[in-house]
Amino acid sequence: MWQIGRDFGEDVMEEMIRDTAEKVFAGPDEAANAARIDPALWQQANDAGFAIALAAEDQGGLGLSGVEAFAPVRVAAARGVALPLGETVLANWLLSAAGLDVEEEACGVLCGDPAGQPVPFGRDLAAVVVVGEGRLSVLRPTAEDWVRAENMAGEARDSLATVPAAETEATLPVTQEMVEGALAMLRAVQCAAATRAALEMSLEYCNTREQFGRSLSQFQAIQTQLAVMAAESCSATMAADMVLAAFDERDTVPERFLTAVAVARVRTSEAATRAAATAHQVHGAIGFSGEYALHPLTRRMWCWRDEAGTEEVWAERLGQSLLSK
Template sequence: MQDIVLDMGGKLFAEHAEAAFHAHPKDTTEGAASWMPGLWAQVGELGLPLALLSEEHGGFDLPAATAMGLVRLAAAHAVPLPLGETMIANWLLAHAGLPLAEGPATLALGPELDGDRLNGPAARVAYGRHAATVVLLAGDRLVRTDAGTVTEASHNVAGEPRDTLVFAGEVTSAPAPVNKQNFRLLGALLRAQGMAGALEAALSMTVDHANSREQFGRPLGKFQAIQQSLAVMATNVAAAGAAAVMATDLLSDALAGTGAFATAAMAAKIRTGEAAGIGASIAHQTHGAIGFSQEYRLHPLTRRLWAWRDEWGREAEWCETLGTEVCARGPDGFWPFLTSTGSAA
């Protein structure tokens, strides 16, 4: 089943890769990427937004790392859809006992509830203008509501919608299954998985270019300096992917709140963010001018890497948080903390 779902998703995204590329603005001053309703309909028909759920809730009962592999595949093909946000939204709704999302969904940190009413804005909401359902954390309550009013339609440097939504009215809520830090880290994990996928695709393109582009009578990949750069990039891509998988394997701990998920998710966001900076730089250095061309497929990948590093917490923020936790354990607690993978974290 795991292989079937990943193969199904990979083929779907590959079939729409050309359309996804052309959905992106050539210049982000032109606005955000175009919505792809036909592709989203197929994503829904295949049940991919429910991939994190058990069979009882209509999902595939897959390991979290396999289900979140769909997010990585979508990122590798630069698909401009909120698949990851919808998957996490449904996962949270299922654990909170709330109805699942209808159509595309997104995540946001919202204002405090006033009884059953939610009044106020949520900023930089991914795909807010296209979301049929918004899942917000308001204090210690998980809120499920229809899309709010878009008061500012904006986008990140990759052309992905990042909108300000304003809510005013009664909403459905339940006790939140995660705390605020873990809610933010769920978003950080999405970006870590996305960066891992985009890095893998960028590495593949860079290696292909180095092996096919000739300079001074031989392929670029035959030059020792290029080989060294590609080795550095490949090492960072592998480390980023491993960090993202490790955090995803501990997804269920986000509900228990023992700290294992938080530690791994912070480390994943830090490591993938670092790899994004190194990988994007090497990819463009190897490609030269063609890598910056608006007609070339590298720039939707590297633009996402630059944008996703800053979303749901930058490396500096999570480094400070994680470093504070490490220092609080003292010298005797550092090694057990570093080597633990479960409840000891």
């Protein structure tokens, strides 16, 4: 299996969490049933404390840093695991910030009017946390409230045809802009992890697959492609590390966090696009097989790239931010 995460500067807690996540998500690929949450796998992740990692300790969470709390999210993204883990981590962070108890079951997060917005794995969620300016609402939709749909990767992206009355409302000391940034951060982290997984999958394949009496990795053209992939993966991983570090300083220097989000979103989206294309080039036909792990991984990369604001949207926001200074 592929080792996902940072190679340098890891703290002990992050390494322990990542090792635990490697074990939890070491089972068979979840892509075959991607539209639905695997209840057994979710229970394992929940038992490990992944979903409450970012929530404050006085509200039932673990109070971990951004880098530590998103370590399991990175592993799950690299494995192609079909769980709304990152969304639930953020939902519980928001609930605890609003002084509410955390949720043990899977949750979603939306900003603004929830009607019609795609929600990852909506049909299987216990709650949807809706954020407006200065307010937070907790919705508990029923099966009849959802319009079912799936994205390119086969994952559920349901939307609310009927918005139920809020079960709970509370004041939220987090701006909607910061929540939008956190959702974009999640997709950047997932893209970076998947990009690295695609690289390591390609390295393994090229080192073992032989053509004309030697491994593919011995051909100069392949070496060049792998080198470019490695550079893309390195820069994407650094961008993800940067935005997670900035997340922990969001209350004191929010502008730095939002700038880091924009940079990470642009850089990881570019890297995911290029790495996915190169990975399929070096794999050839087998990479497009539905049974081969690269295929569901790259489809998720393409979907994550366009969610929570596209590369173009965040590039424009970054430019506007820099020009306003």
